[in-house]
Amino acid sequence: MKHQNLLYWTYMALFSFIHLHFFLEGFSLELHYAVLILVILPVIYYLHLIILLPLSPLGGRWNFSLFVLQSIMIAVYFGASPAPEHGVLFLLFIGLEFLRIAVSRRMSGLTQSIRQLEDEQQQLNDTFKVVRSERHDFLKHISAIHFMLEHDEITEAKNYLNDLVDGYEETNLSIRGERGSAAGILHDMYRRGRRSGIEMVYDLDMPLSTLPLSDKDLVTLLGNLLSNSLEACEEFQKHKGKQAEISLQFYKRSGLYMLICKNDSLEIPPHIVDKLYASFGHTTKTGSHEGLGTMMIDDVVKRHGGYLDFIHKNETFMVKIKFPAVH
Structure with a gap:
């Protein structure tokens, strides 16, 4: 991901440099290359800091297609004389990048939502299985404790009960009065923490x-x-x-x-x-x-x-x- 972002912002800096150079040239304005670089690099660096751009959800095909389209736009500059009308290409370049950012973030959010829904469903299923298992075994535990008490095995019954309470505590803390969605996430996180x-x-x-x-x-x-x-x-x-x-x-x-x-x-x-x-x-x-x-x-x-x-x-x-x- 870091390599993808580095490649993207390098590409952005290069294409921005070319577009701005020809844009100014169309209005008979020329700046030294070093000045253009000093203008562009701080802007690109600032955008890099404030824009979260997940490229992977958009897919390699769409990212590559946008790159090819941008390259064709650049080729137009080299095949024609400088003209103010070329400023449209500069605006189109900016518009396409805004579109890329918006779509990428939207798709990333949808992917994250789908993943969360799948996790939530699994957590609810796991919680339901635990509750059903504990309910199924409850009478067996009562019978075991009753048998120990009948045979004066007080210490054994106490230890058995302590282990039982510890196990039920994990579930009870998570599901007590909660809707299914909250119970599932709380129970799942509790188990993950205890396992670690x-x-x-x-x-x-x-x-x-x-x-x-x-x-x-x-x-x-x-x-x-x-x-x-x-x-x-x-x-x-x-x-x-x-x-x-x-x-x-x-x-x-x-x-x-x-x-x-x-x-x-x-x-x-x-x-x-x-x-x-x-x-x-x-x-x-x-x-x-x-x-x-x-x-x-x-x-x-x-x-x-x-x-x-x-x-x-x-x-x-x-x-x-x-x-x-x-x-």
């Missing part, structure tokens, strides 16, 4: 389904918040060699719903922290991540009139979200 050795704490005064959000937006918000926290905690445990913790708090105060997600985290460079939710395309993760998670969280919060704040201090990252309690 992360301490998961759900401190919920009321069901998260109380939030005035659609199922889709609720899953998007919770899924990205918790998955970001899980990945940060996994990195923390890998480098620090000690257990990490995630806590999710939800309560209502003074007409506001308060959602607070806190997790252990490695140090984050200040230039990334400052722009993490302020602009898109910034991520604390390694690899080919695009920072889409923070973008989607920010989008859900803004669309529902909420307020998002975050802080990173003493190896702890905390996101605090407030929603007005209006249905």
Whole structure:
């Protein structure tokens, strides 16, 4: 992904240079090449910082087709005398790139939504299987405990009951009073955290389904918040060699719903922290991540009139979200 973006912005710089050169030449204005480069490079660099451009959803065929069309437009310059009318080619070049950006981002969002819906369906299926299995085995566990008590095996019964309660706690914390969508994502994230050795704490005064959000937006918000926290905690445990913790708090105060997600985290460079939710395309993760998670969280919060704040201090990252309690 990084190589694709580097190639794209290099291509943008080169084609912008050619278009601007011939555009000015059509009006009998000539600037030295060095001056043109000094004008174009800062603009391209700024656009690179503020525009999140996922190229892969558009596909190689469409990207290549646009490149060929742009090349043909460039060829027109070299086959004709400079003229003011060539400014239309410059405007067409800009228009095509705006179209590429808009379509790419739209397709990326649709792909992400489809992936989230598939994940949500799988999470609901997994949660349903767990609940059905626990219900099916409940009477067997009661019979086993009853047998131990009848034979005065008090210690064994106590240990058996403790193990049983630990198992049920995982499910109960996730599904208590929640709609299916929220229960599925909470249960899935809880299990993922426990499998990674992360301490998961759900401190919920009321069901998260109380939030005035659609199922889709609720899953998007919770899924990205918790998955970001899980990945940060996994990195923390890998480098620090000690257990990490995630806590999710939800309560209502003074007409506001308060959602607070806190997790252990490695140090984050200040230039990334400052722009993490302020602009898109910034991520604390390694690899080919695009920072889409923070973008989607920010989008859900803004669309529902909420307020998002975050802080990173003493190896702890905390996101605090407030929603007005209006249905």
